[in-house]
Amino acid sequence: MKITIVGGGYVGLVTGACFADAGHEVNIIEVDPAKVAMINEKKAPIFEPGLDTILSRTTEKNLRASLSYDTVSTSDLMFICVGTPPNNDGSANLTSIESASRSIGNALQNATGYPVVVVKSTVPPGTTETVVRPAVLASAHKPEDAVGFAMNPEFLREGRAIEDFRHPDRIVIGSNSPRAGDRVAEVYRSFSAPVVRTGLAAAEMIKYTSNAFLATKISFSNEIGNVCKELGIDVYEVMKGVGLDQRIGPKFLDAGAGFGGSCFPKDVSSLAVLAGRAGVDPKILRAVLEVNECQPHRLVALLEKKTGNLSGRRIAVLGLAFKDNTDDVRDSRAIPVIKELLEKGARVVAFDPMAAPNMQKIFPAIGYAGSAGEALMGADGCLVMTEWPEFGRIDKEFDLMAHRIVIEGRRILSWKGAEGICW
Ligand code: UGA
Numbered sequence: 001m002k003i004t005i006v007g008g009g010y011v012g013l014v015t016g017a018c019f020a021d022a023g024h025e026v027n028i029i030e031v032d033p034a035k036v037a038m039i040n041e042k043k044a045p046i047f048e049p050g051l052d053t054i055l056s057r058t059t060e061k062n063l064r065a066s067l068s069y070d071t072v073s074t075s076d077l078m079f080i081c082v083g084t085p086p087n088n089d090g091s092a093n094l095t096s097i098e099s100a101s102r103s104i105g106n107a108l109q110n111a112t113g114y115p116v117v118v119v120k121s122t123v124p125p126g127t128t129e130t131v132v133r134p135a136v137l138a139s140a141h142k143p144e145d146a147v148g149f150a151m152n153p154e155f156l157r158e159g160r161a162i163e164d165f166r167h168p169d170r171i172v173i174g175s176n177s178p179r180a181g182d183r184v185a186e187v188y189r190s191f192s193a194p195v196v197r198t199g200l201a202a203a204e205m206i207k208y209t210s211n212a213f214l215a216t217k218i219s220f221s222n223e224i225g226n227v228c229k230e231l232g233i234d235v236y237e238v239m240k241g242v243g244l245d246q247r248i249g250p251k252f253l254d255a256g257a258g259f260g261g262s263c264f265p266k267d268v269s270s271l272a273v274l275a276g277r278a279g280v281d282p283k284i285l286r287a288v289l290e291v292n293e294c295q296p297h298r299l300v301a302l303l304e305k306k307t308g309n310l311s312g313r314r315i316a317v318l319g320l321a322f323k324d325n326t327d328d329v330r331d332s333r334a335i336p337v338i339k340e341l342l343e344k345g346a347r348v349v350a351f352d353p354m355a356a357p358n359m360q361k362i363f364p365a366i367g368y369a370g371s372a373g374e375a376l377m378g379a380d381g382c383l384v385m386t387e388w389p390e391f392g393r394i395d396k397e398f399d400l401m402a403h404r405i406v407i408e409g410r411r412i413l414s415w416k417g418a419e420g421i422c423w
Contacts, residue, residue, distance in 0.1 A: 001187055004075040006100045008035050008065055010046050011120060011154050012081030014161045017054045020063035022190065027064055027071040039065035047327045047354060050162040072107035077187060081120045090269035092124055094131055101132045105139025108147065116148035116183045122267060124274050125201040148180025151200045153207035158261065159325030168193045174203025211267040212285060217252040218259050219291040225255030225422025226298065234423045236411055255422040257333040257385060257409030258295035260322030265331045296336040299383060299409050299421050306405045307381045311345030316379040318372055319386025320352035320359040327354040329362065333409060334385040338363055351375040353388055373397040381405040387412045
């Protein structure tokens with residue numbers, strides 16, 4: 001199939017590369033010329049395990065990137081994969097969605113056949129029908145049924161996006177007509193996952209609800225973990241026993257410093273705003289966010305309890321990315337932790353295998369070490385913020401620490417001297 005992807009960010013690029021790898025003809029439209037050049041040179045502008053390998057085996061016919069909407073008029077499917085960042089009130093900003101829709105519409109003016117516009121970006125229910133559809137049709141000067149509309153949410157985890165794309169738990173296709181939905185189903189024909197066909201708004205809601213539910217599992221585990229900590233119980237033992245109940249499931253029950261990243265905090269906030277606008281008080285969603293905001297403070301409070309006044313103390317922060325296998329620091333739990341440490345007068349030395357350059361843009365004045373061992377050298381205390389597997393293998397460095405106050409915000413260390421935030 002001929003596919004156009006609007007937006008060469010992490011979702012658009014992974015989606016485009018995987019479709020190209022499956023033999024489709026893909027064009028990625030991206031506003032950043034530097035990204036366009038990199039994609040055309042078969043280099044990934046973001047770090048995502050496996051992506052470079054896929055890019056390197058695509059041909060120019062399979063995958064190319066451009067600044068223009070030239071290929072839209074001959075495409076079978078156009079996926080909108082642009083960002084929906086939060087507004088100040090927590091709602092989703094749809095500016096890029098609207099402008100992508102208008103640009104697609106303009107490019108469709110001379111199109112023949114039945115083009116289908118698919119929203120993959122995470123958007124509030126109603127967006128495809130009331131924002132995307134009118135913008136495309138008005139700019140295309142087309143009658144209502146000349147263009148199909150679908151909503152096909154992504155469930156890709158950063159750091160594991162290729163695997164998630166290829167082996168999804170389910171494929172959700174919302175559409176405004178069976179014909180549009182069938183076209184999207186066709187591109188996923190070789191996948192073995194169950195396909196859920198819905199209307200447009202239900203598909204949009206499935207994405208928000210999935211992320212909100214996963215975030216709820218994490219905040220719930222964190223709250224139980226906080227109780228366990230006070231009672232001297234290991235929350236990981238508890239959740240192992242709880243998660244084996246098939247009605248609950250073992251995943252996303254890892255207690256710790258809370259969830260970060262570009263999705264959970266933003267999507268839960270946006271859903272809460274949406275609930276409020278619909279006249280529903282989002283009590284659970286508010287609590288999910290509140291628990292999440294408290295975890296970093298609990299971590300610093302625990303450290304302070306052990307070290308005493310943090311003023312002038314050297315504190316090593318291991319892990320800056322919002323999770324392992326990525327250089328992304330958006331909403332990383334390390335940010336509020338470092339901020340509070342600095343407010344309390346601590347000297348922060350940070351280390352991350354990948355994310356230090358990105359964190360440097362937020363905290364240019366703290367120390368950055370070239371290794372975990374260097375960060376720990378002379379440290380009065382250490383906070384572990386990201387579940388990088390390599391942190392589980394640095395017992396020797398911890399043994400060398402003079403005071404050995406090590407607190408984990410993620411359960412990753414095998415070193416027995418560490419204490420966990422919830423265990
Ligand atoms: C999340 C979802 O998992 C994807 O399905 C979704 O497509 C994506 O958002 C999105 O909306 O684009 P992602 O944000 O990349 O993916 O990362 P996750 O692996 O879900 O982790 C999010 C945060 O939760 C991380 O900070 C992680 O450390 C934390 N987490 C995760 C926990 O604290 N405990 C857990 O048990 C699991």
